[in-house]
Amino acid sequence: MLKLAVVGKGGSGKSTLSWLLIQYLANLKQLVLGIDADYNMNLLSNLGLDYSAEVPTLHHSHQQFRQFIGLTENESWGMLKDRKLPQFSINPDDEYTASLTLQVSEQIKLIVVGLGDEDVLDSLLCGHGQVAPLKWYLPNLETNGTTVVIDSVAGTDMLNYNLYQGCDALIGVVENHRNSIRVLQQIQQTADRLNLPFYVVCNQSVEESIATEILSRWDKQLLGNLPHDEAIAPTIILKLVRKLKTASIRFGDR
Numbered sequence: 001m002l003k004l005a006v007v008g009k010g011g012s013g014k015s016t017l018s019w020l021l022i023q024y025l026a027n028l029k030q031l032v033l034g035i036d037a038d039y040n041m042n043l044l045s046n047l048g049l050d051y052s053a054e055v056p057t058l059h060h061s062h063q064q065f066r067q068f069i070g071l072t073e074n075e076s077w078g079m080l081k082d083r084k085l086p087q088f089s090i091n092p093d094d095e096y097t098a099s100l101t102l103q104v105s106e107q108i109k110l111i112v113v114g115l116g117d118e119d120v121l122d123s124l125l126c127g128h129g130q131v132a133p134l135k136w137y138l139p140n141l142e143t144n145g146t147t148v149v150i151d152s153v154a155g156t157d158m159l160n161y162n163l164y165q166g167c168d169a170l171i172g173v174v175e176n177h178r179n180s181i182r183v184l185q186q187i188q189q190t191a192d193r194l195n196l197p198f199y200v201v202c203n204q205s206v207e208e209s210i211a212t213e214i215l216s217r218w219d220k221q222l223l224g225n226l227p228h229d230e231a232i233a234p235t236i237i238l239k240l241v242r243k244l245k246t247a248s249i250r251f252g253d254r
């Protein structure tokens, strides 16, 4: 089954599209693995979950990952380049995947990268290291009929580090902003270099000049338009209200 990464400019609608795609597939009774690769974890929250210390994260399971792939303590990630790695598997889950996935519903599983903790703040290493296992996990993941949907960090970041090798396609989200087109062009350049099929979804209504530019660039790749949907915002607002209510009770207790 397909491994898809949703990419685009900050705020273009990546987490919204990832979430809708996951829900759509789940409604069709298909199995889906969502990967929230953004440290802000909006996909986790869109799926109705909250981040807490109990949530397993890619970031905190580096040790299990290293053990699973046989990387000893003194060996760097680069040593994996020429090695034949063990297969990961979803449905049924291998040991590492099982320890990392959250069961959101009968059809939906979720892996989150996680927020940087003190260890990241104090580290001399780049924060991209948090996501490092993805680079070897995705290409070696046997999906067994499960669709994988990855919600990305904004921009070309993840692609520049080749963290999405093993993906079957990229879905770029474009919105009513010239910069949104520019970022998608950069993403497409990287996708072309990596030989990754690239598709485009236009999110919410766009001005005529932007629509013309999108069509002139991506007529063949354009999958369609995602309309502005009032129901999307209220879902999130409802969650916020629920949270504020809980918070105010706590404040009231003080």
Ligand SMILES: Nc1ncnc2c1ncn2[C@@H]1O[C@H](COP(=O)(O)OP(=O)(O)OP(=O)(O)O)[C@@H](O)[C@H]1O
Pocket: 008, 009, 010, 011, 012, 013, 014, 015, 016, 017, 038, 040, 042, 152, 153, 154, 203, 204, 226, 227, 228, 229, 230, 232, 233, 236
């Ligand atoms: N089609 C839509 N209809 C209504 N609201 C939308 C739609 N698409 C996105 N939004 C709203 O726009 C905001 C940004 O969307 P979203 O979080 O999906 O963007 P993103 O690209 O994931 O952002 P980031 O780069 O911060 O991760 C959210 O509040 C979301 O609810």
Ligand SMILES: [Mg+2]
Pocket: 014, 015, 016, 038, 042, 043, 151, 152
């Ligand atoms: Mg997002």
